[in-house]
Amino acid sequence: MKNQHDELHELGWNDWFEQRAVCKPTDAVARVAAVDRDQLLLVNQAGHFRAKLSGSYLHHHHVSQELPCVGDWVCVERQRGDDLGMIRALIERRTSLRRKSAGNSIEHQMIAANIDYVVIVQSCQFDFNLNRLERYLVMVLDGGAEPFILLTKTDLVDPNVLASQLAEIASAGITVPILPLSNVTRDGLDDLKRLLLPGKTYCFVGSSGVGKSTLINQLIGHQRLETGVVSGTGEGRHTTVRRELIRLEGGALVIDNPGMREFGILGADRGIGGSYSSISAVSSLCRYRNCSHTDEPGCAVLAAMHAGEISPESLENFHKLRKESNFNDMSYAEKRKKDRDFGRYIKSAKKDLRKG
Secondary structure (H helix, E strand, O other): OOOOOHHHHHHOOOHHHHHHOOOOOOOEEEEEEEEEOOEEEEEEOOEEEEEEEOHHHHHHOOOHHHOOOOOOEEEEEOOOOOOEEEEEEEOOOOOEEEEEOOOOOOOEEEEEEOOOEEEEEEEOOOOOOHHHHHHHHHHHHHHOOEEEEEEEOHHHOOHHHHHHHHHHHHHOOOOOOEEEOOOOOOOOHHHHHHHOOOOOEEEEEEOOOOOHHHHHHHHHOOOOOOOOOOOOOOOOOOOOOOOEEEEOOOOOEEEEOOOOOOOEOOOOHHHHHHHOHHHHHHHOOOOOOOOOOOOOOOOHHHHHHHOOOOOHHHHHHHHHHHHHHHHHHHHHHHHHHHHHHHHHHHHHHHHHHHHO
16 A cells, blocks of 8 residues: 655655654645745645644744754645645654854754755865864764765866865865865766765755855756855855755755855764764773863873874864853753743743732
């Protein structure tokens, strides 16, 4: 007997979601293709349609990361004759990509959900930055997706520059797949197409002007996403204004993203451990279990650094990211406690009013 969700496999649905679906028999299952303020663009086997969150869902879910984002699967009610569906529930996420909200806010901002691979895009010409690359890797690994790196605009740099950048990445202990690529000469484009598998979801992230939208237009085969010219200083210009899930002709699903200069770390212990696996592996040999790898006697990490097995720059960035994550985690916990205390105060005040 054919399952009613079988036709969703082309959109990334699999048995993992099937086992966790919380939809009513009368609900339809759909995937979030885009979020436009108070409406969402959904897609399922019937095509694209718009929906909004039900009042009940909004009442019970106040935190931004609990709201549907691009890539999420949702349960939606559709009435005959009603062009707008009503989202009743969010199906559990298998993977996610999130960051600390920009600015002083200590909250998670969801970038995308249920992604299989995150494609980290950096330009060889002006944008290459190892510290930022490691920051991206931390958040990708923390969310459970698999990363790979695209170094774009290879036509604008000398081959020796590209070789130096690849060596720098290797010396930092980064072992994820790397693909150099040029949107102009199309070198590397066929290699990328071979990596994009049907039914898998790929989220492209990077700064403005590194060529994400141009690249996705090349993959689509026509100019669907707006692109802009990068200034002579290498400053990228924002052309992508929203995240959108797009299905390619070959069956892969891609998500383009607005350029992100700020990628704050919040709640990323797993990602830090995964991204700095060489440090994590050596740390088990330290004399003290809670070794900070700064000045303790018997620190295996410091010994490995002095022996040239771990680069000083990599260890410095490890400390920086862990410090940032710990600080933001503490601030986030304090904020949640204040929110809970305020909620209890409001409930108590309402109870006293009813008594009065």
